[in-house]
Amino acid sequence: MNKLQSSNWFMALQIGVIGGIAAILISLLGMVEEFARRDIIAGVIEMGQTLLLMALLATGYFSARRSYTTRSFLRVIEGGVAGAVVGFLLWLLVQLIVALDLRTIFLNASPALIKILTFGGEGGIATFGLMFTLGILGGLAGALIQILPTRFSNATVQGLAWVALLGLLQDLIRVTLISLPTIGDALQWMFGGRNEKGLSILGAVVVFGVVAGVSVLPSGQSSRIQARLRALPAASQQTVRWISLALAAVIIFYLPNLLGSILSNVFNIVGLYILMGLGLNIVVGFAGLLDLGYVAFFAIGAYVMGVLTTTAIGPQAGQIVYGPQMTFWQALPFAVIISVIAGVILGIPVLNIRGDYLAIVTLAFGEIIRILAGSDFLKPYIGGSQGVVQVAKINIGELDFNSPQKLYYLIILAILLATFISWRLRDSRIGRAWKALREDEDVAQAMGIHLVSTKLMAFATGAAFAGLSGAILASQIGSIYPHSFKLLVSINVLALIIVGGMGSIPGVFVGGLVLVGLPELLREFSEYRLLVYSILLIVMMLNKPEGFLPETVHRRELHQEDSVDARPEPRPSAS
Amino acid sequence: MLKRALERYTSTDYFMWLTGGAIVTLVVVGSFATLRTGNYTARHWFDFLVFGLAQGSVYALIALGYTLVYGILRMINFAHSEVFMSGAYISYFVITSFNKSGFLDKNPFAALLVVLAVGVVTSVIVAVLLERIAYRPLRKAPRLVPLITAIGASFFLQEAFRHLFGSQSKAYPDVDILKGTVSLGGDFAIQKIQILVIVSAGLLMVALYFFVMRTRTGKAMRAVSEDKDTAALMGIDVDAIIVRTFVLGAAAAGAGGVLYSLMFRQINATMGFVPGIKAFTAAVLGGIGNLPGAMLGSLFLGIFESVGPILFLDGLGVAAPYQLKDVIAFTMLILVLIFRPTGLLGERLAKAKA
Numbered sequence: 001m002n003k004l005q006s007s008n009w010f011m012a013l014q015i016g017v018i019g020g021i022a023a024i025l026i027s028l029l030g031m032v033e034e035f036a037r038r039d040i041i042a043g044v045i046e047m048g049q050t051l052l053l054m055a056l057l058a059t060g061y062f063s064a065r066r067s068y069t070t071r072s073f074l075r076v077i078e079g080g081v082a083g084a085v086v087g088f089l090l091w092l093l094v095q096l097i098v099a100l101d102l103r104t105i106f107l108n109a110s111p112a113l114i115k116i117l118t119f120g121g122e123g124g125i126a127t128f129g130l131m132f133t134l135g136i137l138g139g140l141a142g143a144l145i146q147i148l149p150t151r152f153s154n155a156t157v158q159g160l161a162w163v164a165l166l167g168l169l170q171d172l173i174r175v176t177l178i179s180l181p182t183i184g185d186a187l188q189w190m191f192g193g194r195n196e197k198g199l200s201i202l203g204a205v206v207v208f209g210v211v212a213g214v215s216v217l218p219s220g221q222s223s224r225i226q227a228r229l230r231a232l233p234a235a236s237q238q239t240v241r242w243i244s245l246a247l248a249a250v251i252i253f254y255l256p257n258l259l260g261s262i263l264s265n266v267f268n269i270v271g272l273y274i275l276m277g278l279g280l281n282i283v284v285g286f287a288g289l290l291d292l293g294y295v296a297f298f299a300i301g302a303y304v305m306g307v308l309t310t311t312a313i314g315p316q317a318g319q320i321v322y323g324p325q326m327t328f329w330q331a332l333p334f335a336v337i338i339s340v341i342a343g344v345i346l347g348i349p350v351l352n353i354r355g356d357y358l359a360i361v362t363l364a365f366g367e368i369i370r371i372l373a374g375s376d377f378l379k380p381y382i383g384g385s386q387g388v389v390q391v392a393k394i395n396i397g398e399l400d401f402n403s404p405q406k407l408y409y410l411i412i413l414a415i416l417l418a419t420f421i422s423w424r425l426r427d428s429r430i431g432r433a434w435k436a437l438r439e440d441e442d443v444a445q446a447m448g449i450h451l452v453s454t455k456l457m458a459f460a461t462g463a464a465f466a467g468l469s470g471a472i473l474a475s476q477i478g479s480i481y482p483h484s485f486k487l488l489v490s491i492n493v494l495a496l497i498i499v500g501g502m503g504s505i506p507g508v509f510v511g512g513l514v515l516v517g518l519p520e521l522l523r524e525f526s527e528y529r530l531l532v533y534s535i536l537l538i539v540m541m542l543n544k545p546e547g548f549l550p551e552t553v554h555r556r557e558l559h560q561e562d563s564v565d566a567r568p569e570p571r572p573s574a575s
Numbered sequence: 576m577l578k579r580a581l582e583r584y585t586s587t588d589y590f591m592w593l594t595g596g597a598i599v600t601l602v603v604v605g606s607f608a609t610l611r612t613g614n615y616t617a618r619h620w621f622d623f624l625v626f627g628l629a630q631g632s633v634y635a636l637i638a639l640g641y642t643l644v645y646g647i648l649r650m651i652n653f654a655h656s657e658v659f660m661s662g663a664y665i666s667y668f669v670i671t672s673f674n675k676s677g678f679l680d681k682n683p684f685a686a687l688l689v690v691l692a693v694g695v696v697t698s699v700i701v702a703v704l705l706e707r708i709a710y711r712p713l714r715k716a717p718r719l720v721p722l723i724t725a726i727g728a729s730f731f732l733q734e735a736f737r738h739l740f741g742s743q744s745k746a747y748p749d750v751d752i753l754k755g756t757v758s759l760g761g762d763f764a765i766q767k768i769q770i771l772v773i774v775s776a777g778l779l780m781v782a783l784y785f786f787v788m789r790t791r792t793g794k795a796m797r798a799v800s801e802d803k804d805t806a807a808l809m810g811i812d813v814d815a816i817i818v819r820t821f822v823l824g825a826a827a828a829g830a831g832g833v834l835y836s837l838m839f840r841q842i843n844a845t846m847g848f849v850p851g852i853k854a855f856t857a858a859v860l861g862g863i864g865n866l867p868g869a870m871l872g873s874l875f876l877g878i879f880e881s882v883g884p885i886l887f888l889d890g891l892g893v894a895a896p897y898q899l900k901d902v903i904a905f906t907m908l909i910l911v912l913i914f915r916p917t918g919l920l921g922e923r924l925a926k927a928k929a
Contacts, residue, residue, distance in 0.1 A: 029738040105668055107741040290719055292726075348587050349594070349913045356651040356722055360855060361912055364905035367852075375898045452587060491730060498723060531734035537727030538709055541720050 012063045012078040016085025016139075019059030023086055024093050026051050030108035031528060032116055038522070040167030041204045042191075048116060050164060052090075053138060059086050060142020076143040083139015087132045090117055094127075151216055159212035166190075166207055167199045172263065172521055252412060256405035264404040266520040268476065271411035272469045274512035276489075277496045278418045278505070279465025284494070285503030286431060287458035288438030290359045292490050293346070293366025297339045297463040299373060299485035301470025303382055304335040306480045309392035320383050328394045328475050332468075339467025340460045347459035351452055366490060374482035387481035391474045407476055414472065418465050422505055430457055488530065492516070495533040498540055501547025510549055591913055598910065605887040615885065618762040623882045629769040629838060631877020632776030636831030637854035638861070638869040639783060640702075640824025646800040646864035647820050650718075653725035654705055655828060656851020657732035662698035662829030663836045663846065664736055667745055669693045674748040683752045691833050698829030701732065702821045711814070737844035744843040747836045772834045779830055780870050783823065787866060796820055800864065849901065853880070856908040862918030872919060880904050 026032060035047035045053070060079035067075045094114050096102060102109040118127045145153050166173065170191055190203030199207065229240060256264045276298060283291045308331035313323045326334075350361050372378055374385045382388065394401040394410060401407045425431050433454045436444035445451050474480050496515045500507025515533065519526040540547065609615070637659050644652045652658075670690045673679040679686045709728045713721040753771060756764040787793035798806040799816045807813050835850065836842050853876060861872025884900045911918065 025735070029735065106739055108738070288719065290722060348590050349909060351587060353912055353916070356718070357859075357912055357916070359722060359726075360651065360852070360859075361909055363852070364856075364908050368902050368905050371899065371902050375902075377899060452585070491726065494723070494726070528734075528738070530730055531738065534727045534730035534734060538724050538731065541716075541724040541727065542709075542712055545716065545720050 008068050008074075008078065009081065011066055011068070012081040013085055015059060015063040015066060016082035017089070019055055019062075019082060020086040020089030022059075023052055023055045023090055026055060027090070027093065027113055027117065028106050028108055029528070029531070030113075033108060033110065033113045034527065035525075036112075036116055038168065040164055041199050041201060044201060044204075047168065052117075056083055056086055056135065056138030057142035057145065059083055060139035060144075061146045062142075063139070064143035064146040072147045075147055076140055079143020079146070080136045080140040083135040083137070083142065084132060085135070086139065087135020090135070091128050091131045094118055094131075155212040155216040158215050159208040162211040163199065163204050163207050167204070168522060170199065256408045261404045263521075264408050266517060268404055268407055268411050269520055270512050270517045271408070271415055272473055272476075273493065273496060273516040274508055275411070275415055275418055275469040275472075276466050276493045277500075277508040277512055278415070278422050279462040279469070280493050281497045281503065281505065281508050282422055282425065282434075282465075283458050283462035285497055285501075286426060286438065287434040287455065289455065289458060291362045291459075291462070292359050292487070292494070293362035293364070293369070294462070294466060294493055295485050295487065295489040296346070296366040296369040297343060297466035298470040298473075298489060299369055299482075300342050300463075301335045301339045301467030302474040302480045302485075303373065303388070303470075304338045304467070305331050305471040305474040306388035306391045307382055308334055309475070310388050310390050311392075312388070312390040320381060320388060322381065326392070328392045329396075331392070332471055335471035336464050336467045339463045339470070343459040343463025344456050346463075347456045351455055363487065363490075366485075366487060370482055370485050370487075373485065385482060387479055388474075389479040391478050391480065393478070394472075394475050407472075411472060414468055418468070419505060421461070425461065426505070430454065434458055491530075492533065495537055497547075499536055499547060501550040504547060504549050507547050507549040511547075595910060595914060598906070602887045609886050609888075616762075620882070621763055623885065624878060625765050625769055627878035627881030628874060629772045629877070630881060631857075631874035632773050632780075633831045633835045633838070634850065634854045634857045634877055635780060635870045635873030636776055636827045636834070637850060638858040638873045639780070639827045639866065640821075641855050641858040642861075642863050642866060642869040643787075643796070643820050643824045645858070647796065647803075647817055648710070648714075648721075650710070650721055651725065651855065652705075652710075652821075652824075653722065654709075654729040654732060655702075655824065656847035656854075657729050657736075658698045658702045658705070658825050658847075659828040659832045659835075659851060660842075660844065660847030661701045661732060661736065661832075662694035662825075663832030663842050664740065664844070665697040666690045666694035666829075666833045667747060667836065667842050670748055679748065680751060683750060687750065691830055694833035695826045695829035698825040698832065699822050702825030702828075703818060706818060706821045711817075733844050733847070740844070742844065744841050747840040747842060749840070750837065753837065768838055772838055776831070776834060779827060783827060784866055784870075786823070792816070792819055796823075853904055856904055856911075859908060859916075860911050860918055862920040865918070865920050868918055868920035875919075876904060876907070879907065 031051055032048035035051065036049075038047040039045070040047055040050050059082045063082035064075040064079045067078050069075060094117055097106075097109045097114060117131070119130060145156050147153075148156065174191060189200065190206070191200055229237065232240070255267070276294070279297075280291065280294050283289050283294070305328070307320065307323055308326045309328060310320065310323050311325055313320060313325070346362065346365050350358055353361055373382060376384055378384065379386075394407070399406075401410055433444070433449045436447060436449055437451070437454055441451065444454075492515070496511035497508055498511075499515060500509070500511030515536075519529040525532075637655065640655045640658065641652060644650065644655070670679065670686070673686045673690070705728055709724045710721055713724060753768040756766050757770060758764045787796060795806070795811045795816050796819070798809065798811055799813055799820075803813055806816075831850075832847075835846075854873065857873035857876040858869045859872070860876055861868025861870070863869075880900050880903060883903045884897050887903070888899060
């Protein structure tokens, strides 16, 4: 008994140390200070503190969950201990920063950070007491959330998450509310005053109450509606489906008017990424070919559009020597077709290469394209590091797609087309061939699948979507530079489809909105975008490799081992 | 007879031969053209060669890590380039403080040894954590899963370093005893730093090779890379051996990081990417999973990359050929994987790849 308890405290300390290191990292990476400007609840808590609080709550939560005892009281106390460790480590960090002048090494170990961490305290015993107590309280709160019955703890977590989310997105929500006069005025009390950011205290309490209340309700409510829907005759079900589809269409159609040009522009960027995501989803998700050079096709689409339509032709700097000066619509087929050809050309040599090697070769291909685009060697033809400028704008007859709101419709159209193509391909003969290829190449070949054409088809389709996306981007911005086509773009797109769920078409949309949309909206967040993506990639792979909106086959495949390995492994005996 | 021989090859084979042939022709024609212009004397070529050798030795130190880990886990440790970077980066803080305190000038050998040790230890710590957090839980997952984790880990380390220490490049201090050249008679001379890099990398490689070939741990490593399950049955602690493999590879990469920084005297958070992918190319070139292969491939690639752009492209009238040196290295990677995926010395890969 005694031994059990001591190991238990040790576990709490261990988790406390891990949580403390996470909190220190968050601080030293500069997130705390950078996010301090964005209030979640006006005058009460800002984003940076929220992050630290989240680390603290998680520490308490996990130490209670990992605990060996079943006694709730002890588990809460352990959470407090783990929280205390976090508080202590952060205090230690502050002391070290001051004593050793760590700022010469760690860029973000600034006085501003210390001020946030110590709540403006002077150091000394009072500050230590404050940080230590806050640590304990946070740990206790986290542990309390954990020991609540699942229903209540879920409700609490959801409530907190919604408060944080609404607080973060308050800019967006306010802008939208302004364009809806009556409802907007009625909801003004939710937010802080004119010059404040974040929710008002009342707003936060109400949001938390509503969300927690709704999710704590017996969950029968929503499933009852579903059941009633399913009980309807087929014809009525069809009608319901059409109505909801029509409703979605109306909302999508009306959205740009609501959002204004800045937010529409964000939506356009998201749209272009979704378009690329749909393409990469075919290559990686359907066919299982990990392509890290996907940006190359995006670049090729953009460059073909640029070179074919630019009007900056001549011997001077910033001009290229030859260009046919086509219109957007004349050049678009070329952009897509040349991307497809590039896809096939890349596809042929890598036909015999699998898995890891494929990743490296495609990565190398992407880099080759980028280096060539920026080199002096090809400068006369594609502009070198100065890129191509004065790319043609999009127009149909008299109608110019010059504003983000108008371009939005074009991008939506392209996405619809791509979605339709991927959706039809997924269930077609070739789609099943891709799936077979993904599962086992040798078996697929033995079953009579022609590997060459199947793989090339995947590369070509993926390349076509990326080329289309690149071509639209080139005209949207009006100029293209080689440095826009770094490896990071490929990684972004990869992260997007992995978070959504490899092979899942709705997953691409969710991934795009969350991973591209959020950082575009939260400017200070975008500095940390890649950091968060990389953490997401690791965490997703460790805990939820099938993504948030998984395709059924993938889910089964990735969790199949759980059922096999569920048997406890034989432990080596202690003797 | 001829017909049957023809039937054995598909149109993709022809396409690939055509591409390969075109590239070889380009290289041969370019080389002749460059040599005929006579713009470059023997001394130039010698300098290129020595530079390539020094560069190749650093690649070799990194490539060892790729090859060791691949041999055992059949996985490309994508984050290995960041293991290299972290060693170089942390050693920067030590060497600058030594430089400030005057220790570096007073006692350069001891100082450099400490700096090297710091680089090695940092890299080892990063690699062990990486293995523990990101790779070990996924040992039985489908192959794509650990690969994506590795990519995530690579970017995480890059971004974390960038945000922790700032995104500007930092200048590695000059070491007085490494300045200047050693004359070899006539026009020929070698920079001291290049001698240091080549010699120390050579010593490290030899030490590593003997470690893997002669010690008990090395033997266990080879057993695990042959067959994990059987090795476990023979009483080898597979997890421990995998950790040691990561340690070994990381130690070499850390040393490589310090040498690289001494040579190029600039560090930043993304410095690992290009040498990393080059070293991987070299490992593949030599036959991945094969230690001497990785060393040979690295030296070959280093020289190829330093001589290649001028030799192949200058004569063809390509503007600023040196910008294209990465293109040459990457093209070589693709060509090797297409035409000889087993590499120069590799033999096991053909089976292991499936």
